[in-house]
Amino acid sequence: xxxxxxxxxxxxxxxxxxxxxxxxxxxxxxxxxxxxxxxxxxxxxxxxxxxxxxxxxxxxxxxxxxxxxxxxxxxxxxxxxxxxxxxxxxxxxxxxxxxxxxxxxxxxxxxxxxxxxxxxxxxxxxxxxxxxxxxxxxxxxxxxxxxxxxxxxxxxxxxxxxxxxxxxxxxxxxxxxxxxxxxxxxxxxxxxxxxxxxxxxxxxxxxxxxxxxxxxxxxxxxxxxxxxxxxxxxxxxxxxxxxxxxxxxxxxxxxxxxxxxxxxxxxxxxxxxxxxxxxxxxxxxxxxxxxxxxxxxxxxxxxxxxxxxxxxxxxxxxxxxxxxxxxxxxxxxxxxxxxxxxxxxxxxxxxxxxxxxxxx
Amino acid sequence: xxxxxxxxxxxxxxxxxxxxxxxxxxxxxxxxxxxxxxxxxxxxxxxxxxxxxxxxxxxxxxxxxxxxxxxxxxxxxxxxxxxxxxxxxxxxxxxxxxxxxxxxxxxxxxxxxxxxxxxxxxxxxxxxxxxxxxxxxxxxxxxxxxxxxxxxxxxxxxxxxxxxxxxxxxxxxxxxxxxxxxxxxxxxxxxxxxxxxxxxxxxxxxxxxxxxxxxxxxxxxxxxxxxxxxxxxxxxxxxxxxxxxxxxxxxxxxxxxxxxxxxxxxxxxxxxxxxxxxxxxxxxxxxxxxxxxxxxxxxxxxxxx
Numbered sequence: 207x208x209x210x211x212x213x214x215x216x217x218x219x220x221x222x223x224x225x226x227x228x229x230x231x232x233x234x235x236x237x238x239x240x241x242x243x244x245x246x247x248x249x250x251x252x253x254x255x256x257x258x259x260x261x262x263x264x265x266x267x268x269x270x271x272x273x274x275x276x277x278x279x280x281x282x283x284x285x286x287x288x289x290x291x292x293x294x295x296x297x298x299x300x301x302x303x304x305x306x307x308x309x310x311x312x313x314x315x316x317x318x319x320x321x322x323x324x325x326x327x328x329x330x331x332x333x334x335x336x337x338x339x340x341x342x343x344x345x346x347x348x349x350x351x352x353x354x355x356x357x358x359x360x361x362x363x364x365x366x367x368x369x370x371x372x373x374x375x376x377x378x379x380x381x382x383x384x385x386x387x388x389x390x391x392x393x394x395x396x397x398x399x400x401x402x403x404x405x406x407x408x409x410x411x412x413x414x415x416x417x418x419x420x421x422x423x424x425x426x427x428x429x430x431x432x433x434x435x436x437x438x439x440x441x442x443x444x445x446x447x448x449x450x451x452x453x454x455x456x457x458x459x460x461x462x463x464x465x466x467x468x469x470x471x472x473x474x475x476x477x478x479x480x481x482x483x484x485x486x487x488x489x490x491x492x493x494x495x496x497x498x499x500x501x502x503x504x505x506x507x508x509x510x511x512x513x514x515x516x517x518x519x520x521x522x523x524x525x526x527x528x529x530x531x532x533x534x535x536x537x538x539x540x541x542x543x544x545x546x547x548x549x550x551x552x553x554x555x556x557x558x559x560x561x562x563x564x565x566x
Numbered sequence: 567x568x569x570x571x572x573x574x575x576x577x578x579x580x581x582x583x584x585x586x587x588x589x590x591x592x593x594x595x596x597x598x599x600x601x602x603x604x605x606x607x608x609x610x611x612x613x614x615x616x617x618x619x620x621x622x623x624x625x626x627x628x629x630x631x632x633x634x635x636x637x638x639x640x641x642x643x644x645x646x647x648x649x650x651x652x653x654x655x656x657x658x659x660x661x662x663x664x665x666x667x668x669x670x671x672x673x674x675x676x677x678x679x680x681x682x683x684x685x686x687x688x689x690x691x692x693x694x695x696x697x698x699x700x701x702x703x704x705x706x707x708x709x710x711x712x713x714x715x716x717x718x719x720x721x722x723x724x725x726x727x728x729x730x731x732x733x734x735x736x737x738x739x740x741x742x743x744x745x746x747x748x749x750x751x752x753x754x755x756x757x758x759x760x761x762x763x764x765x766x767x768x769x770x771x772x773x774x775x776x777x778x779x780x781x782x783x784x785x786x787x788x789x790x791x792x793x794x795x796x797x798x799x800x801x802x803x804x805x806x807x808x809x810x811x812x813x814x815x816x817x818x819x820x821x822x823x824x825x826x827x828x829x830x831x832x833x834x835x836x837x838x839x840x841x842x843x844x845x846x847x848x849x850x851x852x853x854x855x856x857x858x859x860x861x862x863x864x865x866x867x868x869x870x871x
Contacts, residue, residue, distance in 0.1 A: 246670060246781035248677035278781070362824070395823040398835040402785035403776040405816065408580055412820035415572035427783075429776050436683060451680050451778060565830035 244303035251426035259464030281305030340488030344460035346524035349382020362418030581813025590763020597756035602658025605788025606665020611768025636765020736860035799858035
């Protein structure tokens with residue numbers, strides 16, 4: 207009995223020591239990277255872009271890195287999928303949807319030697335980083351383009367759900383439009399789905415039928431911009447470059463570019479320099495990329511490029527204070543000269559000039 | 567084109583795939599077989615039709631491929647439930663899962679491809695009539711086909727000998743078998759018809775509605791088609807009405823949002839489903855039971871036992 211206890215204690219100590227050496231990161235020759243996607247790789251949007259990042263890793267470190275992915279993982283059942291990757295010798299695991307947050311944290315605590323990265327969440331651990339992109343920076347630019355180009359003075363927005371991320375996008379889009387066209391009106395339709403091409407298309411048609419001639423979208427399929435193309439109106443690609451679906455209608459697209467980040471993080475694991483971090487990058491960090499400005503007059507293109515440069519250099523923040531709420535009262539400015547990150551990430555109000563109400 | 571006309575036109579496109587798929591399922595169910603695999607057959611129809619249409623650059627071949635894919639899936643289902651007298655609910659669910667997965671595999675090389683819109687059929691003169699002109703006389707071929715299909719199915723079920731045979735088999739397969747009616751043969755063709763219709767509905771989604779293919783693009787329409795059959799009390803005319811009510815509710819809630827009616831969008835999104843429940847409720851209050859359900863629906867049939 208006694209010896210058994212000692213053995214147990216010794217074994218425990220060894221495990222501790224092992225995990226300690228694991229935590230002090232050491233360079234590796236070979237790294238296995240795993241990805242969990244919420245949608246199919248072929249969604250043309252969110253998951254597709256994450257997979258582009260995965261492919262970039264394979265290209266960047268030939269022979270040194272192997273990658274695997276699991277697609278269309280339901281958020282409620284993701285723990286098994288994440289743990290499966292953890293058990294099969296992956297060194298670095300990316301979980302790419304907000305709903306994977308709790309399961310990722312749980313598995314990360316169980317496997318302290320494996321590095322985890324969770325997209326768009328806020329819960330971290332010594333072996334769990336979080337990362338997200340400031341897509342609202344891109345939305346401010348497309349707002350300016352829409353504000354300049356609209357002839358009916360009414361611009362439209364197909365949103366997925368009335369959640370802070372989408373609300374912040376709508377506000378940034380409208381603030382951009384307002385900055386060049388103070389009288390511009392916006393119509394908003396929530397499809398209440400991230401992904402239902404036919405319904406997204408119907409939502410876009412409803413907006414176009416009601417006089418909208420510029421269409422922005424925050425749902426994942428190319429159906430809305432395609433509807434704009436069919437009516438001879440204009441739109442903006444979402445998540446990936448959707449030009450092939452709407453060559454005449456796409457003015458630009460806000461492209462999620464995870465490649466640079468994924469390559470850098472994989473390199474950090476290879477070099478043994480990986481640390482738990484919270485990254486929220488925008489145009490500056492090359493996480494948000496504007497696809498080429500097309501189908502627009504030169505002066506609008508120039509304006510868009512200037513705004514992009516100003517955001518990149520940090521001179522312009524889409525949520526620079528003062529920001530007025532719908533009631534005309536100024537929103538308290540908790541950041542330095544602009545709304546704080548928390549205020550943007552938790553945004554639950556429309557700015558002045560939007561006549562709609564957020565569905566509660 | 568006025569907003570009113572535009573709304574009506576969108577409603578027609580939103581309703582057509584539901585109508586086609588539900589009509590197919592209605593015939594299958596009237597023969598006494600419950601096929602819960604509509605969603606999977608529809609997904610296969612969408613993937614195969616799009617793949618064929620892009621490969622051969624032909625919408626017609628796409629449509630044919632979509633219907634064949636649906637029918638082929640249905641044949642597999644028929645093998646299980648008719649050949650092996652397997653549980654219909656389980657087999658149908660398996661068919662949905664298989665169809666969604668397999669369609670992803672087949673469609674994968676075609677992600678990112680797109681088709682040009684097919685031209686609506688323009689009947690000169692008639693389509694110039696205000697409001698109803700464009701609505702009734704300038705639709706695509708699928709819309710006319712879906713209306714024609716409704717009429718054909720209605721006449722077939724009620725007015726033909728073969729339709730009577732099918733219905734009697736659905737009502738009581740043991741008696742029908744005792745009378746010497748070819749239960750399994752009739753059911754096989756009914757299941758195949760249902761599959762072809764689901765495939766056609768999928769083809770409509772991929773080739774006309776969205777004009778691209780992506781995994782899971784059916785987004786639950788197969789399940790709505792199943793609900794419509796119950797809603798319609800297994801009658802073709804009511805399937806038509808139900809499909810259009812459902813399509814209208816979906817489209818109108820989007821317009822209500824754009825027009826800033828101030829009703830929460832979540833509530834509006836639920837309206838079509840609430841409408842279905844309400845209709846079901848009213849129907850059963852009026853008749854006291856789920857009327858029209860074929861007597862042998864869902865029961866496995868094993869001859870000579």
